[in-house]
Amino acid sequence: xxxxxxxxxxxxxxxxxxxxxxxxxxxxxxxxxxxxxxxxxxxxxxxxxxxxxxxxxxxxxxxxxxxxxxxxxxxxxxxxxxxxxxxxxxxxxxxxxxxxxxxxxxxxxxxxxxxxxxxxxxxxxxxxxxxxxxxxxxxxxxxxxxxxxxxxxxxxxxxxxxxxxxxxxxxxxxxxxxxxxxxxxxxxxxxxxxxxxxxxxxxxxxxxxxxxxxxxxxxxxxxxxxxxxxxxxxxxxxxxxxxxxxxxxxxxxxxxxxxxxxxxxxxxxxxxxxxxxxxxxxxxxxxxxxxxxxxxxxxxxxxxxxxxxxxxxxxxxxxxxxxxxxxxxxxxxxxxxxxxxxxxxxxxxx
Numbered sequence: 001x002x003x004x005x006x007x008x009x010x011x012x013x014x015x016x017x018x019x020x021x022x023x024x025x026x027x028x029x030x031x032x033x034x035x036x037x038x039x040x041x042x043x044x045x046x047x048x049x050x051x052x053x054x055x056x057x058x059x060x061x062x063x064x065x066x067x068x069x070x071x072x073x074x075x076x077x078x079x080x081x082x083x084x085x086x087x088x089x090x091x092x093x094x095x096x097x098x099x100x101x102x103x104x105x106x107x108x109x110x111x112x113x114x115x116x117x118x119x120x121x122x123x124x125x126x127x128x129x130x131x132x133x134x135x136x137x138x139x140x141x142x143x144x145x146x147x148x149x150x151x152x153x154x155x156x157x158x159x160x161x162x163x164x165x166x167x168x169x170x171x172x173x174x175x176x177x178x179x180x181x182x183x184x185x186x187x188x189x190x191x192x193x194x195x196x197x198x199x200x201x202x203x204x205x206x207x208x209x210x211x212x213x214x215x216x217x218x219x220x221x222x223x224x225x226x227x228x229x230x231x232x233x234x235x236x237x238x239x240x241x242x243x244x245x246x247x248x249x250x251x252x253x254x255x256x257x258x259x260x261x262x263x264x265x266x267x268x269x270x271x272x273x274x275x276x277x278x279x280x281x282x283x284x285x286x287x288x289x290x291x292x293x294x295x296x297x298x299x300x301x302x303x304x305x306x307x308x309x310x311x312x313x314x315x316x317x318x319x320x321x322x323x324x325x326x327x328x329x330x331x332x333x334x335x336x337x338x339x340x341x342x343x344x345x346x347x348x349x350x
Contacts, residue, residue, distance in 0.1 A: 035092030041108065043086050050079040053102070061091055062098065069095060078103070111182035117193070119175040119301040120229045122263065123167045126299075130189070140186045145169040151191055154198045158218035160295040164283040171222045171296020172197050200302055210309050219295060225308040226296035230259035233327030238303055239312035240319075240331065247317050255286035263297040323349035 040060045044053060050073055054066035063069050073079040078099050085107030089098065113135055117126055123145040130136035144151065148159060148168040159168050173193035180192060201207055201218075211221060224245055232238050248255055256277075264280045277287045284293040300308075318338035319329040323345045330341035 035090070039088045039090050041086060041088050044082065044084050044102070046084040048082075048084065050082070053079075053082060057098065062089055062093065063095070073099070083107070112179045113182050113184065114177065114179050116177040117173070117175045117299065119304075120298045121175060122298050123170050123173060124266065126173060135184075136186045136189060141190065142167070144186055144190045145173070150187055151194055153191070153194055155194070155201070155218070160219045162294055164294040166284070166295070168295075169194065171226045171299055173299055174200055175299045175301060201305065204302075204306065204309070207309075214309065220292060221305070221308050222296045222300065223292045225300035225304040226298045227255070227257055227259060227293075228307050229300040229304040230262070230298050231257060232304070235303055237329060238307035239310065240314060240316065241329070242304075242307040242311035243314050244316050244319055244331070246311055247315070249291065251317070252290060253317065254288075254290050255292070257286045260284050260286045260293055260297055263293075320345050 040062060042056055042060050042062070044056075050070060051066075054063070054069045054073075057063045057069065058066040072095050076099070082102040083105035085105060087101060087106070088108045089101065093101075113133075115130060115133055115135060117129070121129070123142065127136065127138045127141045127145075130141060131138045143149075145167045146169075148156070151169070155172060159172065161168075169190065173190065174196040176193075176196055178189075178192060178196075180189060184192075204210070211218065214221070216224075224242060227245060228238050228242050232241050245255060245257075258277070261277055261280060264282050264284050277285075281288065283289050284297065286293065314331070315333045316331040318332040318335065318341070320332075320338065320341050322328050322330055330344060332338040332341050
């Protein structure tokens with residue numbers, strides 16, 4: 001009897017010692033690793049499971065034991081809200097600190113590039129600006145703008161696909177200030193700008209319905225908008241100039257818009273000569289060819305798009321810039337009135 005009691009006591013002691021040892025192993029295994037000043041980066045790809053995350057944390061020296069971390073996650077009902085991204089952690093963080101960081105998506109902020117595309121810029125001007133800032137290769141950017149190869153989005157089927165178009169994406173890269181990740185490719189930059197155009201157009205109430213009511217294709221609308229953008233300085237005149245363009249088209253008159261010739265010349269001239277207006281044989285030259293150019297000649301602002309979509313009704317067929325520095329125009333219904341306005345404009349400069 002005494003011998004059996006001794007064996008029982010011995011067994012109980014072994015269980016207690018083993019339990020204490022196991023408890024100590026778990027306790028020490030769950031303690032933070034030794035602190036270090038240098039942070040460790042860990043990348044979690046979308047769809048990565050907790051097993052792989054725990055293994056990566058152990059491999060990077062952020063936890064001592066991946067199995068204990070997984071058990072802790074199960075006990076705390078955590079791990080389902082971890083977010084993908086690149087994280088930076090210092091060795092010495094606790095389990096709870098790791099979990100909180102992964103749940104909140106407190107990722108390392110990527111270095112960004114920032115650039116502004118002014119309203120009325122051509123794709124050639126955009127390319128030059130991006131090259132100057134070191135964000136793009138000119139030839140690669142222009143080739144993308146010309147062919148739109150690999151560019152996707154809701155507007156892709158609306159792009160001009162006709163002979164004579166210089167750049168397929170001319171007018172479809174929205175003028176705006178952009179922020180993208182450092183190292184973004186030319187294709188990523190172009191795609192972002194193209195997507196912005198789609199977003200802005202769809203932000204106009206009943207945009208497609210209004211376009212259909214005017215009986216215009218998107219390319220025709222954006223072409224008119226680009227003409228307005230390059231011709232108008234004063235916002236109050238955008239709708240009126242758009243109306244003049246539609247009036248001339250309705251009467252079969254040549255548009256005779258200087259901005260289309262400037263587009264062909266590449267670098268704007270302060271003053272166009274008669275020889276300039278008629279010497280460049282191109283469907284973009286509205287002094288030589290009736291109707292709209294094959295496509296837009298610049299990136300229109302949203303105000304110019306809205307003016308082209310809802311022009312101001314008038315009987316005007318002509319306008320001339322006031323030479324008083326205001327950038328405004330004198331409008332006329334007849335050619336004789338237009339000639340008088342030209343003289344008035346000249347007198348303003350004297």
